[in-house]
Amino acid sequence: MIVEETPAVEPRAELGRAALRTRSLVAGAILTLVFIAAALISFVYTPYDVTVLAIPNRLMPPSPAHWFGTDHFGRDILSMIMVGARTSIAVAFIAVGIGIGLGVPLGLTAAANRRSLLDEAIMRGNDLIFAFPALLIAILITAVFGPGAVNAIVAIGIFNIPVFARVTRGAALSLWTREFVLSARVAGKGRVRISLEHILPNLTNLLIVQGTIQFSLGILAEAALSYVGLGAQPPTPSWGRMLADAQTMIGLAPHMALIPGMAIVVMVLGLNLMGDGLRDVFDPRIRRSRS
């Protein structure tokens, strides 16, 4: 009697093990969690109140009382970084949400109606949005609606739509030729149903990775927008505007520029490491695929 080959191992457990083996993922996740924790803690506690000005304490270098020093109004920079993380994360998170919420359905629709007029319309529309830099869209929106965090979210969110639409369409197209999708078509299922039942669940890994990367780009974009004054408005602290404020004081108090700069760099680095790590974990070419 010939025994059939042994079944494969449970991949979910294996995925977890692979995730822990990936050092960049662990490092990135820790860095990201530190910032998310800081943002959450800032709702209930900050070392100092960021809305109270204390001019006598202005431009103090880092010290035990003010770990990261104070700015030109005497505000505690650590507290501002914590509250600023709130803005950055919220803007980037909602912008990624807009990108996924609109881009993924568009990408699925385009893939389901491949080479149709609808596909062309969606993808060429994406090209059009891609052609405008996010900053330009933000300036446009600000010119019409005035500056603010919400408008920054909308601007970055619009920029995210074509990214997700393209990623989704590309991956969905190859899934549409897979045999399990053909079986579903033989079972008489329609395009919408197949997209939701068979295509979308198999795209989650990819979307998580892309989402992480877009999140880090969102943080950068938010910083850039508030740097030029188009993001969150005073007195809400934001990393980008802290940098802008520090610009004229750079010789006097370099820590004012260094610390928000470092916050942006470290947060983006953490997210990118996490994105790379996730891709390594999910990518079947790097890990062993089936069997």
Added chain:
Amino acid sequence: MSLLVVDNLALSIGDTPILRNVDVGVDEGEVLGLIGESGSGKTMTALSIMQLLPQAARATGSVRLGGNELMGLEEGRLCAIRGNDIGMVFQEPMTALNPVKTIGDQVAETVLVHAGASRREARDIARETLNRVGLPAAEFPLDRFPHELSGGQRQRVVVAMAIALRPRLLIADEPTTALDVTTQAQILELLRKLVDEDGVGLMLITHDLAVVAGIAHRIAIMRDGEVVETGDTTALFGTMHHPYTKALFAASAHVPHRHRRPAPGPGQTPVVAVEGVVREYPLPRRTPLAPRRSFRAVDGVSFVVHRGENVGLVGESGCGKSTLSRAILALDPMQAGSIVLDGEPLTGRGGASQAARRKMQVVFQDPYGSFNPRHKVERLVAEPFHLLAEPPAGAARRRQVEQALEDVGLRASDADKFIHEFSGGQRQRVAIARALIIRPALIILDEAVSALDVSIRAQILDLLADLSNRLHVSYLFIAHDLSVVRAITDRVLVMKAGRIVEEGTTEEVFKNPQHPYTRELIAAAPNLERAMAARQAEGRR
């Protein structure tokens, strides 16, 4: 003295033992057939000889080439030996070549790396080697790119790369598995010629007994990382000491038991009636203003399948058999003709009527790609219920799924598993369960057993024969493997370049093929009995 001696080779990756006590040897001018099913360790044996092992693999034992120990040799020395003394041919000619480099450069590259030849000399050697593998300069200049060649021609280039430096040992890992039967015969002939002319030792790794029976002088049979039997080809097939060898031999010549059916009455509605079907693919325009041309993949095909009848559709890759099956499944629109399924016309323009869809199901080739990995088996098998006006729900649905699973020899409790918990053969059973669950009149089996090992293939063929006996379902059995078609079908259609060139009962077509193409196909197919008979008649070795 033997050219290659592998002595007591053992290999483990991490804590998993892969190979144990592997002893094989190849002499100069000798062909060793290394046979085993997937996972038996035959490729790992080859990689151990090349010392191209994956990370975390630990090998012990001895690998000697012409008396020199390779095991534990430093990487630099090994690089000199690989390519120079040992050449390797891989299975997949599509991926073994770099698509952006010309074939001349790719063959010359091995020469440049190893022989320290000048660029001009390397190109000369490349040219000469390509001539030897049957790619003459007139038709195949050195500046051809891989995509301009067919699969068989690409495999010739791969062989040329392996033999450019005249290695003493050639390792070919499933060199013909991805090729059509006629191409396979040509590549095997080429390898045999190289062995005879140059006296190289060839290690031919394959899962197909029939392939090696014709060419190998000696055979080693592997299972679970061990060589279970080894010996002279004729003697080994004659005696077959080890039960596994017998099982393997029986499985590859397996003919499932089937009831003969009475000829269909004239009044019966055929299960499928295909009439003048044409399927064209648009080709890209040559220039922006040129008229759009099209490629006719299926060119006016007509046939019928009667109730309970099994019909085989054979032909080489690109002959249009899969395109035809997609048209019958209403996955692609057709440009002309009509298809009627059990009296229900398959309406055109991409969408089939649900009534026609209810009459047919499909089983695809790849047991790994046929299922959504995120659903449980119950949901996977129940998918065709979507076609029913009143699909069963809850306990009724569960009962039917369990019934279908038991029909195909799985357990009812398997409904709660995910698909990755099953082996390839079991997955193909799940695919058959899914096809059966709405009791269709026709099941299209598109190369449904081609990806399976011989022993599992025999089990699936038995299952299919049993189901067709019990449930009176008809199969349209699409395959390139003639032996499989012969075993399971009543009637066979031979397809070439979009047309059906021959049609008749299976026995007749195989015994007395009329069309030259059918004759060519049958002659090229590796045939165990014929190979053994020829060997005995030859009486050499």
